[in-house]
Amino acid sequence: MVARGLIQTVDSPSQDSFRHLSGPIPTMSTGGLRAAPSLGQDATELLTELGYSTVQITELIKSGAIVVEK
Numbered sequence: 001m002v003a004r005g006l007i008q009t010v011d012s013p014s015q016d017s018f019r020h021l022s023g024p025i026p027t028m029s030t031g032g033l034r035a036a037p038s039l040g041q042d043a044t045e046l047l048t049e050l051g052y053s054t055v056q057i058t059e060l061i062k063s064g065a066i067v068v069e070k
Contacts, residue, residue: 040067 010020014018043066060066 038069041069043068
């Protein structure tokens with residue numbers, strides 16, 4: 001599997017790098033693998049894309065309804 005490039009190393013901001021077994025069929029993706037975002041890492045960006053205002057997002061954070069990275 002190593003010789004065929006099926007085992008890849010993924011860097012993670014919240015833990016050490018880890019090895020991942022990729023699928024046997026190559027894809028055209030050039031982005032490579034990345035670790036999943038940590039809890040709340042993309043919350044503000046996603047809520048903004050969904051149409052929430054800065055005031056609404058701030059209220060959600062203050063109420064504890066969402067968690068964001070500090």
